[in-house]
Amino acid sequence: MGRVPALLVTHADLAEALVRAAEKVYGPVEDVERLSNDGLSRAALEHEIVSRVSLWPAGGLVLIDFWGGSCFICGVSAARGREVVVLTGINLPALLDYLHNREALGVVELAERLRTKGQESFRLQRAPAA
Amino acid sequence: MTWSLHRIDDRLIHGQVLVAWGHRLHPQRIWVVDDASAASAWERELLVSSAPDIDVRVVSVAEAAEIHAVEHAAAGGAFLLVRDLQTALALIERGAAVVTFIVGGLHYAPGKDKVHESVYLDAADRAAARALLARGVALPVQDVPASRSQPLEKLDPSLVRGGAGSAP
Numbered sequence: 001m002g003r004v005p006a007l008l009v010t011h012a013d014l015a016e017a018l019v020r021a022a023e024k025v026y027g028p029v030e031d032v033e034r035l036s037n038d039g040l041s042r043a044a045l046e047h048e049i050v051s052r053v054s055l056w057p058a059g060g061l062v063l064i065d066f067w068g069g070s071c072f073i074c075g076v077s078a079a080r081g082r083e084v085v086v087l088t089g090i091n092l093p094a095l096l097d098y099l100h101n102r103e104a105l106g107v108v109e110l111a112e113r114l115r116t117k118g119q120e121s122f123r124l125q126r127a128p129a130a
Numbered sequence: 131m132t133w134s135l136h137r138i139d140d141r142l143i144h145g146q147v148l149v150a151w152g153h154r155l156h157p158q159r160i161w162v163v164d165d166a167s168a169a170s171a172w173e174r175e176l177l178v179s180s181a182p183d184i185d186v187r188v189v190s191v192a193e194a195a196e197i198h199a200v201e202h203a204a205a206g207g208a209f210l211l212v213r214d215l216q217t218a219l220a221l222i223e224r225g226a227a228v229v230t231f232i233v234g235g236l237h238y239a240p241g242k243d244k245v246h247e248s249v250y251l252d253a254a255d256r257a258a259a260r261a262l263l264a265r266g267v268a269l270p271v272q273d274v275p276a277s278r279s280q281p282l283e284k285l286d287p288s289l290v291r292g293g294a295g296s297a298p
Contacts (some may be wrong), residue, residue, distance in 0.1 A: 068181055068182075070144035
């Protein structure tokens, strides 16, 4: 099974920052594309995403910061008609899990796993009462 | 309640609208006024899905002009979004009584020049802006509620000099 490609699309420099943070934990990260929506119209952002995902021979993941934003709208538009899954709410635990499993799972199976891992990453820990 | 926001933004529904303006004004409905989007079932579904907690309606300019006065009297706040100055003008010309269109984002494209961090205009944009201003429609530039509102014509004085569309 080949490596499932991924494109991070976020506001500001979150995508770059997430990869930098992942490298602190995981080591050097290769083949994770990053794109910011800064200064881009919807048409321009969608074009930038399409130009990347159209090069994927067997689909891949578009990892978005949050549902409903321009990254989401353009990601879904760019994924239309392709074997591309859009996952919103990307965070560091989910990105790390992607890096560990991108060569072991298919696109859809990996996307489902990352959704679960991302959701499970939110935990509450309260200090016991003194 | 009535219309709480009329906004010009080439991204239509996006983070600034849902997060910043949405949390400030709590709209019950978002009307996306865009002929191309209204004509596409796929695009309508995408826009509706982008804001699952809000009633999103995607309509043409002609439909929006018809419902504008009705929505004005409806319960709950509502947002109206158009993608460009030309659509805003078309809506006004069809009779919608809009006093203010906030210019939220008109991003760079070839042939457009910068008048603000989030606003780029070309000659057609300026012609539409002049027509709107001539009709008494205010065009403050403001991306999010916390940012400073600045009149578009102050950022681009050519709009009130009657110039031929040259950049300031």
